Amino acid sequence: MALLGASGVAGLTALILLLVEAASVLLPADLKFGIVFDAGSSHTSLFLYQWPADKENGTGVVSQALACQVEGPGISSYASDPAQAGESLQGCLEEALVLIPEAQRRKTPTFLGATAGMRLLRQKNSSQARDIFAAVTQVLGRSPVDFWGAELLAGQDEGAFGWITVNYGLGMLVKYSFTGEWIRPPEETLVGALDMGGASTQITFVPGGPISDKSTQADFRLYGSDYSVYTHSYLCFGRDQMLSRLLIGLVQGQEDCAFDGVYQPPVRGQFYAFSNFYYTFHFLNLTSGQPLSTANATIWEFCQRSWKLVEASYPGQDRWLRDYCASGLYILTLLRDGYGFSEETWPTIQFRKQADGIDIGWTLGYMLNLTGMIPAEAPAQWRAQSHSIWVATVVFLVLTLVTVLGAASVQLFWVQD
Template sequence: MQMRLLRAVGWSLAAVLAVLGVAVFLLVLTLKKDAALPTRNKYGLVFDAGSTHTALYIYRWPADKENGTGIVSQVEACTVSGPGISSYADKPAEAGASLKPCLDKAMKIVPAEQQRATPTYLGATAGMRLLREQNSTKAEQVLAEVAKAIGQYPVDFRGARILTGNEEGSFGWITVNYLLETLIKCSFTGKWTHPPAEVVVGALDLGGASTQITFLPGTTIDDSSTKALLRLYGTNYSIYTHSYLCYGEKQALKMLMASLHQDSQTPQQISHPCYPKGYQENVSTADLYDSPCVHAPSTPSPAQNLTVTGTGDPTACGTAIEKLFNFSCGANRTCGFNGVYQPPVRGQFFAFSGLYHSLHFLNLTGGQSLSLVNATIGQFCTSSWEKVQKEFPTMNRTHLRDTCAASTYALALLLQGYKFNHKTWLNIHFVRQVANVDVGWTLGYMLNLTNMIPSETPQRVVGLQRSNWIVATVLLAIMLILIFGLLTVICCQKNSGYESL
């Protein structure tokens, strides 16, 4: 009887272990099958409604890795034809209509079954901030029309709004550090690690109507209006950020022209030292003083046409551009320009948008020394209009005319404005893309609004890790050994029972 009871218990244990072994085996097969399935993607759309143009960015990421890092890719960047939406202040319906070709393109890229779940945003920057200052009613009408146009498409539209300057700077900083994986990295084993603060990079952005500087300073930020507090992946960041309205490239060159006009000895003639020698054009005073960034003379003359003549003088060009800034700082205070507080620049910086484009044309975005950059710009600025047209026959006429002014302005902004020097100049990396994604505020904006960057460190990486496979295999092997051992014992006991009989 006792022997029979032992055999029954043994068979029961063997059966239980066998069931557990089969369960583990099926689990491993299921996970393997799931891992082999094609990854389902999600999409996001963000319109960057800048002062000079609008662009639609289409992003994609694996649906099972929303809180990962370095996984969002850019599928497409569609440039909207025509000027920025702020230019449609008097015909707002056309602002909405201008977006439709890019939206049509997006609908061909995003699978139809996923379109209604695709988050879609429109963020407007300094051009619309200026329009709101001039006429808030017209600004609201433009936003309403672009929202109406986007709302006609089967997407999860989450609104059109005007970003503040500090938001624009902060989101650009998030974008570049997210793409560089300097906020958090994931090891092969699935463990999250925080890189040291020293590897976090600053962001330098130059648009058409504003410019932003954002970085992690080595000191306490004394002015709360220039501080942004972010909690990303379980780490707190106190970043310095400031946006200078009217100091984007287009508005700065407009201010330069107005300043030259007001300093001119001949009211109807403007000698422009930043334009190539021999270049000539006519401009109206109405166009010259149509921006809130440009201060009209105290005694305005009646509307008239002005003749602008290029003189190709790099020294005079630099002097005229520096007059646009006020470099004096208050006592016991460090500042950038115009009296705005700024701690000393620290660490590596990524410069993009207009800063990249103004120097890339002259092949100066490859880490060249500041002395070489100065020499190259100076040489170009002394070229005649006839010469540069022959050297760059396919280049847009306006862009070619403005190259000297734009590159000289970029240098003045970085060196005199933001206080970089010969040594820290080498810490600036001029880029258009990082990891095949255009650098700007749009990605950071989408990551923030979709909560794809959690405030706390992720606990695990979604998906089957190598360690899981090892544990499952070991458990399965142990169970099989136990089953084999139990069966052997039972057989031995059975044989010994026969012998005793």
Template sequence: MSEQRADMKEKNPWYKSWTVVIVGSALIAIIALVVVTVVQNMPLQQKYKYGVVLDAGSSHTTVFVYAWPAEKDNDTGRAEQKHSCTVKGPGISSYAAMPWKAGQVLRECMLEVEKNIPKKRHAQTPVYLGATAGMRLLNMRNSSASEEVFRAVSETLQTFPFSYQGARLLSGQEEGAFGWVTVNYLDDRLKQGLKTTGALDLGGASTQISFVSKTFDGTESPGNSVTFRLYGNDYNLYTHSFLCYGKDQALRMALAHQTQSGPPRIKDPCFHPGYAEMKDYSTLYDSPCVSDRKPQGAPASFHHSGLGNFQQCQDVVRTLFNFSQCKYSHCSFNGVYQPTVEGLFGAFSAYYYTMNFFNLTTTSFPLDTVKETIARFCATPWQEVKQQNPGTKLKYLVGYCFAGTYLITLLTDAYNFTSESYSNITFIHKIKGSDAGWTLGYMLNLTNMIPAESPAAPPLPYAGYVAIVTIIVVLLVVLLVLIVRGFGLSCSKRPRVV
């Protein structure tokens, strides 16, 4: 029996000590590789960098906090909105008479920002303030007052433990272009080289339209052209900003049109039946958008009442646009060149808030349905409107009839959207958790987070690389074992010399 076992050991290579060592070592190596791979690819606690942008608009200021992975080379990680805070009170341009207050009102939101950014990141976090159409109008009316407001907000922001990068007045073209960048960046269209989405922005004092057109190369109207090279792709963007055509200033212009003769009372089709209020001529005409139209010899105030007629309101709104002059192949209004709208569009800011009030943002409603909805609302008596919307502040509620009518007229009559192309507009508030608007695009530009060329990357992701290496090593070990076993068997079959 013992001789049989000895003979089996001699014939079977698994009984040879050196074979056992090799196989055992291979198994240990395989286990080690698996353990290393698992540990290496375990999810780690993400480290972030932060950036803060203050959107100083005409009607209010909003503070946005953005974050992106700190481990990415050249800060090319995806930036996302982590926090936002709306500053109480009107926009900073409203504090021209007391500029110190423009800075003070920012403190509450900036204290929130401190809490939402880890303390160890404070000193490296850039803070930018961008002012738009409200401050552009103030700068036109009183440049020294504009400078005082900027000085006040800068003094306040410098008291916080961040890297303050200054406050500046954005041009309308920048506002439109950065809004386009934001929408397409958040939708991952830029990095993947997909067909881009146009951007429609409507604020209180200005409105912007920006899109890429196959027929626009910048030669016909160079002033409306912005060229970007992003992630290795070239974009020739058409963009234009219309100052005074935000919804609040447009309302002033509509009232100015109806009060050109200085009447003591007007019946306004853009306000509800039963609405009535006394308004001051001096307050109405204190904006550069209408100041040169103030009627001479007008009384101190006028009685403003509503008729609630959508069609007549559209007629009033159309008087705000000049369609008679165009020296180009195509124009929107006021002699401004615009190629024919094409592709998909994202409409945000006041576009979204207005259409959301009418419950017209959840799907693509036909243009006729939209007009009918707004017309019914305008015709509803003011007392009934207040009863139906108890949670809406009256200062906003009273303006929705005009805002809805103006928005539709701007899109169809001015920007030339048809019943068919209107269906390509999506009214958006957020994209993947971040607000649509110019602020993210502005920060991405200032921090150079979107490279002109696509970042270099290895052919395989790291996890894929580790998995392939592991599989190859396992195969090699198996082959080695098979070779050793085959060698042992061949040796056992050799005739023994006695």
């Protein structure tokens, strides 16, 4: 009887510890997902993003889960076969769906933004552009996702979202501190963004004073803070469009592609140059912070080589090799004479493909902005014990088991005796 009494006391103690000492613990928030298609002039890419559902000060803390380049050219190239523009997206979409839990797919916002290639096609033939968008909408609309639409992305948005991507990737918008809190770094650390696609180029930065031309101003709110940047997109001044005009002798540009006369404050702060800025200067080995004079000398030295020497020096790069001289000269001229970078400000430009492992472009900036429109979800609660209470509970349960077995053994002994 004494053993049974002891087992009862131990068991009751364990039960009290289990029920009374339990504490509420916040479980990690569920993940939300988003898909963005970047339909550029030369190719289309899919990016899958994810973020905790509880968000941080109204904005998701987004990470890149997948980058997939769609096979084939940009969707504007399918003017004669619009249905193929939609079907070309299927492969990358299926890759993304594999990474999204089935229960989450219908709640995954999916958006396709078309940039300068489709802008030019719409100017040339609006009905062909409509047919392509209709084909893309049909394919993505029947997919098991929350399709938000396919549309032209304004040049200003392309520049502003690219700026968001760069600064977010570098931890300039929000950063996790050593004290375990999300903090906003000083505004002085923000960097500018220089983007160049196949058909357009953009410049975006925080100027040193008020923006006189409000059409070049973009405003947004991220992580509880307001931002105002200067941004402008130059249609027809992307890499491919520039090379096409050079080949047909239109060096001065066209009336609808004017560069001179566009308002721009003086460049200020650090800049990240990506996309074709990076690819061209990476090939020319000019991404290590060389001064303007070195960049100028390197490009001219490359351009003065004979074609046979160039081919022999870079085997296996036939596709783009013939364009690097013209691209290098164009970028040099654009940055120096167009945007106003001097020998003194040139070192502020960093030519990069990624920012802290994140592919730089407008898509992540778009998704960060989008998370502000998606309701947050509070983390689930669970009752749990501290480590010491859990250990004590286990000890009393073991004691209970031992005393019960002991009592049973004694009783069995007396019965057999």
